Amino acid sequence: MRTPRLYLRLLGAHFRSMLEYEADFVILALATVLMQVVNIVFLAALFAKVPDVHGWTFWSVLIMFGAVALAEGFCSLFFDGMWSLAWQINRGDLDYFLVRPYPVALQSSSANVGINGLSNIVMGGIMIGTGLAHADIPWTPWRALLGVILLISSVVIKLSINLATNAVSFWLSSPTPMFAFAMHQVGDLARFPLSVYPVALKAVLGAVLPFAFISFFPTAYLLDTGQSRWLGLITPLVAAYCAGAAALVFKRGLRRYESAGN
Amino acid sequence: MPIVEAKALTKVFRRPDKGPGLGGSVKHLFARRFTDKVAVDHVDLSIEAGEAVAYVGPNGAGKSTTVKLLSGILVPTSGEVRIDGLHPQRDRMTVAHRIGVLFGQRTQLWWDLPVAESLAVLRDLYGIDRATYRKRLARFDEVLALGEILPVMGRKLSLGQRMRADLAAALLHAPRVVYLDEPTIGLDLAVKDRVREFFRSVRDEGTTVMLTSHDLADIEGFCRRLVIIDEGRIIFDGDLEAVKDRFARERILHIETARPAPLETLRASLPGAEVTVEDTPVRYAVRFDRFAMTAGQVVTALAGLAELVDIRVDEPSIEDVIRRVYSGELVLG
Numbered sequence: 001m002r003t004p005r006l007y008l009r010l011l012g013a014h015f016r017s018m019l020e021y022e023a024d025f026v027i028l029a030l031a032t033v034l035m036q037v038v039n040i041v042f043l044a045a046l047f048a049k050v051p052d053v054h055g056w057t058f059w060s061v062l063i064m065f066g067a068v069a070l071a072e073g074f075c076s077l078f079f080d081g082m083w084s085l086a087w088q089i090n091r092g093d094l095d096y097f098l099v100r101p102y103p104v105a106l107q108s109s110s111a112n113v114g115i116n117g118l119s120n121i122v123m124g125g126i127m128i129g130t131g132l133a134h135a136d137i138p139w140t141p142w143r144a145l146l147g148v149i150l151l152i153s154s155v156v157i158k159l160s161i162n163l164a165t166n167a168v169s170f171w172l173s174s175p176t177p178m179f180a181f182a183m184h185q186v187g188d189l190a191r192f193p194l195s196v197y198p199v200a201l202k203a204v205l206g207a208v209l210p211f212a213f214i215s216f217f218p219t220a221y222l223l224d225t226g227q228s229r230w231l232g233l234i235t236p237l238v239a240a241y242c243a244g245a246a247a248l249v250f251k252r253g254l255r256r257y258e259s260a261g262n
Numbered sequence: 263m264p265i266v267e268a269k270a271l272t273k274v275f276r277r278p279d280k281g282p283g284l285g286g287s288v289k290h291l292f293a294r295r296f297t298d299k300v301a302v303d304h305v306d307l308s309i310e311a312g313e314a315v316a317y318v319g320p321n322g323a324g325k326s327t328t329v330k331l332l333s334g335i336l337v338p339t340s341g342e343v344r345i346d347g348l349h350p351q352r353d354r355m356t357v358a359h360r361i362g363v364l365f366g367q368r369t370q371l372w373w374d375l376p377v378a379e380s381l382a383v384l385r386d387l388y389g390i391d392r393a394t395y396r397k398r399l400a401r402f403d404e405v406l407a408l409g410e411i412l413p414v415m416g417r418k419l420s421l422g423q424r425m426r427a428d429l430a431a432a433l434l435h436a437p438r439v440v441y442l443d444e445p446t447i448g449l450d451l452a453v454k455d456r457v458r459e460f461f462r463s464v465r466d467e468g469t470t471v472m473l474t475s476h477d478l479a480d481i482e483g484f485c486r487r488l489v490i491i492d493e494g495r496i497i498f499d500g501d502l503e504a505v506k507d508r509f510a511r512e513r514i515l516h517i518e519t520a521r522p523a524p525l526e527t528l529r530a531s532l533p534g535a536e537v538t539v540e541d542t543p544v545r546y547a548v549r550f551d552r553f554a555m556t557a558g559q560v561v562t563a564l565a566g567l568a569e570l571v572d573i574r575v576d577e578p579s580i581e582d583v584i585r586r587v588y589s590g591e592l593v594l595g
Contacts, residue, residue, distance in 0.1 A: 002389075006386060006387060009383065009386050010383065010387075013372060013375055013379060013383050014372075014374065017374035017375060018374075092368065094335075095330065095335050095363075095365065095368065096363070096365075096368075096370040098333075098334060098335045098354070099333050099334070099335065099358055099361060099362075099363045100358055100384075100387055100388075101354075101355045101356075101358035101359055101387065101388060101389075102387050255337045255351075257335075257336070257337075258275060258336065259330055259335060259336060
């Protein structure tokens, strides 16, 4: 329990200093809400023309949008420092991280608080809630618990992809996380039913960078929609696999760390 | 068992060979060529608990790289490091509790937090209990005058303030070994004195210290052992006083006489010494080997020949010796 408690301690230190910039806080929060509203307007316009996409209605796609927003929100609110990893490597900030008795990846990811994550979590929660309310799901305690497990797994997957793609900075010398950002953009595709994509893209989103397990597969399982709904059940396994793989990539990368000023 | 041990420690950095400008970068994408730079070359080093070691060398000699290897920040290309018998990467967490590191060029304080808050975060990371923490802070405060800088934001600290706070941060968890890499760089004299006094108090408490510095005044009177590195290799490892005895034997006695004295007579009276006239005809410099004659003997010899008005003895500093080693004039070992 020491590790998570200290993690909040590290984050909290930055959070307090961030509150000094109240205006930034409000503007960022509003901008994020606006972005999600634009997403919803776009979806509504799309579904005004077609009643459903391969069996997916407006409400079910809204759940997927919500799942992606929620996962992203958690990552920015609690692990935004990951996006500074390239910069930290370039400046040699990891020197001191490496001599402190705390995981290096967590020192890096706690270096920043993405306050916009808060509005993404709220908006994502609302989108998922509204979507589920319009879906015809026979709720049982078991199903509800499964829903929570799937949600946690999807956050872990997003987090692991972020960590692994940012850790690629150990091999690249750029001070900006361009590779990770490009992959993040790819992730946006997972907000739509996977069945609309060609096979190659399905393979990428389902296996290489399993973004589809953040939104599509778990939602398909919960809503009982689509052809391969059972895949949603392995989401926790995919999450465990991703977390392990990301930790490995980071560890390998750390061995290549060369500090700065040589 | 030594507390820090390095065996055949080697670090090679690989640098891309890029031509100038965008063209060079694009070309590099297709024809990848690299140059290997050996920063640390088969370094063997063994430091016993409680030792104070000075690690000196010219710019780019591999000092900082050695410190980063010995603290586990860099993974060696070959060779190995043991801290208290532990592997710095495999046992990183345990090693972290036993070592403290200060890089004079870079702070470990959080720029957006007051110093007190940065230190409190470190206290929690190292799991130091509050009573011990207060005791240590009070002790640091005595020498480093921390009190006045505790409420200051990291980004608003002057260089001297920052270094004092960083020293406290590096030693907060009472590490058994501390690496100080250029800890006085850019400081004014008053702060330097204070910081040096702090080093002494740390050493006297039995902490093993490895001090890397350009400022040789940092090491004189602090370290007994001197290690000199050049081009990644250790070219000397031994007793600092022995170096001085061996290579800083020469003394210069400056004298001023009431009236000009015949140089030939002075020279004749001091065989084995070298007498020269300085800026005015009444000032002379006598160079002699302090193991061949004493300053007293020189003065006695001269007093019989001329009326001495003023005398002064110059002792070469370790700085001169090391400078001569760097320039290749002296070969130690």
